[in-house]
Amino acid sequence: MQVIDARADAARINELFYQHIPESGLRNYWHPVALSREITERPLARTLMGDPVVLLRRQGVAYAVANACPHRGTQLSKGSCEFPGSRTLTCRYHGWTFDVADGRLVAALTDGPDSAIVGKARVRTYAVAERQGIVWIWLADSAPVPVEQDIPRGLLEASEVHTVRRVAAGNWRWHVENPGLGHATFLHRDSAYMRMVDMFGYAEGPSAVLGTEGEDGEWLLDKFAGMGNNREYPGLGTWPPKRFGEVIKLTKFADGPLGVNSIVSVRLPGIVRVSNFPIGGSLYYEWFVQTDADHYLYFQVACGYPKTLLQRASWLARFYGWGRWAGMVRFNAQDLSMTEDSHTYAKRHGSNDPAPLYRPDGFQLAWRKYALEQLRGGKVPELRPQPAIREATSY
Amino acid sequence: MQVIDARADAARINELFYQHIPESGLRNYWHPVALSREITERPLARTLMGDPVVLLRRQGVAYAVANACPHRGTQLSKGSCEFPGSRTLTCRYHGWTFDVADGRLVAALTDGPDSAIVGKARVRTYAVAERQGIVWIWLADSAPVPVEQDIPRGLLEASEVHTVRRVAAGNWRWHVENPGLGHATFLHRDSAYMRMVDMFGYAEGPSAVLGTEGEDGEWLLDKFAGMGNNREYPGLGTWPPKRFGEVIKLTKFADGPLGVNSIVSVRLPGIVRVSNFPIGGSLYYEWFVQTDADHYLYFQVACGYPKTLLQRASWLARFYGWGRWAGMVRFNAQDLSMTEDSHTYAKRHGSNDPAPLYRPDGFQLAWRKYALEQLRGGKVPELRPQPAIREATSY
Amino acid sequence: MQVIDARADAARINELFYQHIPESGLRNYWHPVALSREITERPLARTLMGDPVVLLRRQGVAYAVANACPHRGTQLSKGSCEFPGSRTLTCRYHGWTFDVADGRLVAALTDGPDSAIVGKARVRTYAVAERQGIVWIWLADSAPVPVEQDIPRGLLEASEVHTVRRVAAGNWRWHVENPGLGHATFLHRDSAYMRMVDMFGYAEGPSAVLGTEGEDGEWLLDKFAGMGNNREYPGLGTWPPKRFGEVIKLTKFADGPLGVNSIVSVRLPGIVRVSNFPIGGSLYYEWFVQTDADHYLYFQVACGYPKTLLQRASWLARFYGWGRWAGMVRFNAQDLSMTEDSHTYAKRHGSNDPAPLYRPDGFQLAWRKYALEQLRGGKVPELRPQPAIREATSY
Ligand code: FES
Ligand code: FES
Ligand code: FES
Incomplete structure (x- = not known):
């Protein structure tokens, strides 16, 4: 397990990322279609x-x-x-x-x-x-790797596999960077899904860890120390307001199938994994396959692991009765509205224009570094020997 | 009062106008939104x-x-x-x-x-x-001037202020140049509004005067000596045909509120004023605020000055019963159809391509000269010392 | 009569064609509008x-x-x-x-x-x-030639002239090259029109002949030796399958009015002629007049030659009861779907990118050569003295 702290290299990583990770997507990988x-x-x-x-x-x-x-x-x-x-x-x-x-x-x-x-x-x-x-x-000209190399084990071994697929406006790179606890507790706070699980506040002490957890291979894991809540913002007031409750039941998301403990994880070529989503006992994966310059296929997969007929019936009832609609359709539509804006903004300002980053974006920065270092078939120059340019980013 | 005769400088004025008065609008002014x-x-x-x-x-x-x-x-x-x-x-x-x-x-x-x-x-x-x-x-980065500097007194002092607002296709510069008596008597001749006021023919001896008239500040005033009518065009016939009547009641438009006598006037950043429009006893102002490359907000304001409750009731009855619909909505929609064509044409031919100008366009030319000379925060080179290039325009 | 075999010059002809025959159409000709x-x-x-x-x-x-x-x-x-x-x-x-x-x-x-x-x-x-x-x-600035020079005699002398006109997506050049027996027997095989005339298979020994046939002037004529049918394709099977019948009644199309024997012919500025289409005893002409960069007016004309009232009644009954709908509307709509794709493809790859040509495209190649050599007002360099570049095309 390796903690990735990319802050010292932020400016250089951002520059290299936009240079080497193309808007049109990574061809040297298998994608669902x-x-x-x-x-x-x-x-x-x-x-x-x-x-x-x-x-x-x-x-x-x-x-x-x-x-x-x-x-x-x-x-x-x-x-x-x-x-x-x-x-x-x-x-x-x-x-x-x-x-x-x-x-x-x-x-x-x-x-x-x-x-x-x-x-x-x-x-x-x-x-x-x-x-x-x-x-x-x-989609590459090169010889393909075995497809199992690009499909998470949690999907390969699932006994239930159900998808939601839609074409979204925007660019895949913004959506891969959507996950992380920075947005979840705020953007989704008023979704039906979030009100049920009662998560609200912010992640404290977030860090990105590249490593294995259980049996689903190596991922970049979004880790955090705890949840902050009901804090006093000087001159503004207390937030979140008390009415949303103080108990954050994040434990609901830990202890996922196959030993996946992190709530959110990412791996190349831009796969996002969420544990215990959209219903407990599941692993959820999503892909973002660019179609044209302004759209991508948003390919969402829920994986269940029921063993008995009764378990299967229960899983399906919870998935179709609640999780699919509240989680994969509605909850995730909130993300689409955001990532579309990021695309519009990047087109106006040039997509190489790095956004100012704040603490929870450490996970995004770690993802960029990880993508550059592990890119299949990519020839990315050395990152480390460069002196850090701390001033060039507001992270 | 200063009569502006810009003909000798026409070619140079047109060139400078397209160079210094941007398609996207003048940011150093207050605009209604x-x-x-x-x-x-x-x-x-x-x-x-x-x-x-x-x-x-x-x-x-x-x-x-x-x-x-x-x-x-x-x-x-x-x-x-x-x-x-x-x-x-x-x-x-x-x-x-x-x-x-x-x-x-x-x-x-x-x-x-x-x-x-x-x-x-x-x-x-x-x-x-x-x-x-x-x-x-x-919309500028510079420190704003007091807003009263950019709002005509006739609007600031009105007791009735009513608007029509729509997004139009085209460019604001073409619409600021729409007014003037060149178009009014012809384009609008078959509008319900024009048939009522019985104006038909053409303005004789038009000239542009920069000056104050009554209490509404300095404007570029569209002046004319009289109306021509029922003239014989060699080889073609008499025009306008007799059936439209020979009496031009243009006096209806003189003697507007606050001492405004000119029918049409213009001032920076591109405000058009019409006296006694869309009903007698009113002043009418319009703004053209560019939104994107091909559209602008057409912001029309009618100002009334009733003092008693009875006057107010009468003003509102005439405005909502007739003037708003016949004048501001329908009559002005005829202008929008023309200015949209000018935009399409300018995009095809390049907007710097000067149109051949004829006598009534003297007002438009005077507006361009006035805009260049009075532009707030603009740095427009001297206009006068240049020798006149009469040949370069057909005016 | 001159047989045009352009294969030896293929690469050079294609290059010159895209250079001299503009996408926007040939202005030095009369076009129907x-x-x-x-x-x-x-x-x-x-x-x-x-x-x-x-x-x-x-x-x-x-x-x-x-x-x-x-x-x-x-x-x-x-x-x-x-x-x-x-x-x-x-x-x-x-x-x-x-x-x-x-x-x-x-x-x-x-x-x-x-x-x-x-x-x-x-x-x-x-x-x-x-x-x-x-x-x-x-549409040219030059002095026009007499209009009869650009209208086929078969149209000038018709006693019945009926049109179908629509705006199609694409470029005129692809549609002029659509005719030829390469596509007809395959693309149209399932049209109601084709099932009636029972033509199915492929043209054997096709060749392009520039010459006169009867009284309709000089055309580039699409000639062929016979129809191939129900052949054995090694490793694949017999095609076309027997069920479509073995009798090819192509003779139906020969012996057209005015002595036109060839089924399909082409002449400048891009007129296609079909004999006995859309009903027997007719000549059919079509023009492709580019409107904007991505559309053209598809102007179809059916010409009949009835002499007596009874003949006229019969012609009209067959035309409006069958030929117009089955031939000019539906059958030809199949072509439009194809030529639109060629345009999309050419825009993606550059329209100068020559397609690989196969035997039936000999007619298209002959058309390109004929267009270059006979282009009115064009200054196309000599074609022949150049050594043939056989390798540059897959024809
Ligand atoms: S707070 Fe992140 S986009 Fe606004
Ligand atoms: S007469 Fe002025 S635009 Fe035509
Ligand atoms: S076979 Fe001719 S386009 Fe495909």
Whole structure:
């Protein structure tokens, strides 16, 4: 376990972060894109990190290719399967027929079997994997790593996996930095979810720890010493007001499944984990997959671990009766309203303009440092030998 | 009184005008932005000259600050007042709390009373004043002048003040140049309002006079010798056709309140005044406050001076029964259709491209010269010593 | 008759084509813009090749001028005719009055008969002609050629002329290149129209011939040796599947009116002709007139040649009962979906990025060569002396 205190390097870390961690997302990782049951023989069009992509199934296997015919640019999602039982997709315009596994042109139906173009054109393919009913895609040109490397064990081992997915306005980087106890106790204070769990106040002595906790691998863990509450702000008054109660039952969030104790954790390529959310006994993961310059797919996954039929019934009742709606839909919509503003602001001021940081942002700073140091396939210059430039940030 | 004949300097004036009088508006002046009754404890978001601004009231006083938290850019209009009775606004995202009078960060509710960021961040503030039920804002960084300096006396002294406000497509500079008798007798000829007052034809011998008339301060006055009517146009015919009547009752517009005799007048920062509009015995003022690159707030104010209860009842009956609808809403909507086209055209051709000017545009040219010479805080080079370039304009 | 085989010059032709044949369209030609019955005294606004244009009729004659007053840019389509019986159009804003035949300013109604601006301003005019109930416009500055030079004889001599017109998303160049037998038998295979005529398979031995056929002048003719059908594609299967029938009744399309035998032909400035479409005994022409950067007017014309009243009744019954809806509306809408994708793709990749071409694209390549060589008023460098660069294209 390594406590990351990045304050001394803040200015340099921020500069490097905006330079090396692209707005369009990290391609050298597996990202969730859809549910397995959504991928059928019929092509499905998506835009991912600016690429038009078409997803489809052939002989039971999911594939992804660029959604543009190399001939005249027709969207291949308008195409059809002309040879049932084959792995092909035929373009609607002139019948060019591609093997979706390797992208090669295997026939040009309007030019006969002897067409000279066969074998000379190719459509870009993307590696696809399916785990736990979710379709994962590798958007880089490089050879993909085993998909299990990029899926948390808490998801791989869950017996219940349920998602909420929506396209949000903004940039993924702002949403990865949303978690942390700085916002939770304030932004969400009036949500139905938060009123139930009765958390309100602020985290004291927060720190970021990179380490393992139980069996879900290495994460950047958001740790804190305790909760501050009902403090006196000179000249302003007491806050939070007494009426919200004084008992902070944060213990509710500790002791999560698989030994996850931290409430919030983050790992590359920008996965957020919350323990005991949206209902007790669960692990919650979210991904932010940039689609175009101003939108990203907000992919939320709740994982349950019931063992008996009775446990399963109880878990589902609590999830669909309360947690999904109050937590994943409503509570998290409050975040979306904030991260959209950050994007608008960054576009106006230039996204490299570092925000002034305050104490709870230590976790965000630690995330930036961790991302730079651990970035797969990235070539980020040394961080430490540089002298610290304390003055350049207000953290 | 000084007659402004700017023809000899036309080319140079036009060039300097587009150079020194910005499309985004003149910041060194007070502009109307809303009604006093619209500003409450609950924040109100507006965009003014490209700046996102939030207006709100604390302890009865109206304030304006930038509508973006300096921390992560959240719109402060989503914020709340966490300390009732204070002058603060708290950001929705992480609880940063600002004094809206000076913009200073006075608390960070998610970091406790000892937060080191307090006093180290600040949100931009704008000076605000309220007069006659209207909220005025000063958008420059410079120290504001007394607000009375920028509000015509005819408005300050009115006993009835009624407004029509809408966001129009276009640029404020084209609308300030809309008035003048060149357009009024033609564009508005088929409006219900114009048919009633029976004005139709064209102004003869127009000239622009910078001077005072009665008690409403110095304005650029649109003067003319008389009205031409039913003239013979060689090869075309007589115009206007007889059916519209030959009697031009322009005297209806002279003898306005406070000794204002000119029908139309203009002053900085782009205020248009019309006497006896939209009903007799009134003064009418309009402002054009640019919001974004393609829109401006069209802020119309009718001022009445009834003294007795009976006079007041009569004024209100005529205003709401006729003048507001026929004059300020419908008649002025005809102008909006024209000024929007000028904006579209200027965007296509570059707004520095001077239009060919004709005799009635002498008033517009005089306005440009006056604006350049009197611009507050502007540093406009000498106009006169330059030799006249008569050939460069078709005026 | 000259067989055009452009394969040896493919790379150079493609490069020159994108360089000399502009996205915005070919101005040195007559283009259809509206129906004669749509042009009345009341101005009609259109955007053509990026130019705002206003069309109107005076004394029975159709005229076109720029839709922007040179004074302040007001759309002249908002104007009126103030001198009935004259050829004038008066601007709505300040009454500037233009002769629509030569564009000269003949009066300024708000400045009196002695206005000095008269004769000193001018609005741009466009040559207009009317033939067969269609209004044709010449968008170049150059002197127009006789309009008959740009209208196919099959249209000039038709006794029935019926149109379908719509604004489509995309670029005209992609739609001119849509025809050819490469796409027809595949894209349209499931259209109601195609199922009736029972054409399905692919063209064998296609070649492009520049020549005359019957009485409709010189066209680039899409010729082919026969239709391939139900072939075996190694490793994939037989295609098209038997169920679609084996008899290709392409003869239905030969023997068109005026001796037109080829199914599809093309000529400058980008006119497509189809014989016996949308019903037997007809000639069909289509134009693609770019409006703005992303749209074009898709102007479709069906020409019939009935001589007796009975023939006429039969032609109209077949046209309105079947051909117009099944052919011109639905069948051709399939093309629009494809050409829009080509435009999106070209914008993403740069429109100069040559698509890989296959055998049936020989017709498109021949069209590019023909367009470059015959372009009116164009100065295209020699094509032939260059050594062939076979490797640069995948054709
Ligand atoms: S565009 Fe796909 S086959 Fe031609
Ligand atoms: S964005 Fe306003 S407090 Fe963080
Ligand atoms: S804008 Fe047309 S007459 Fe003034």
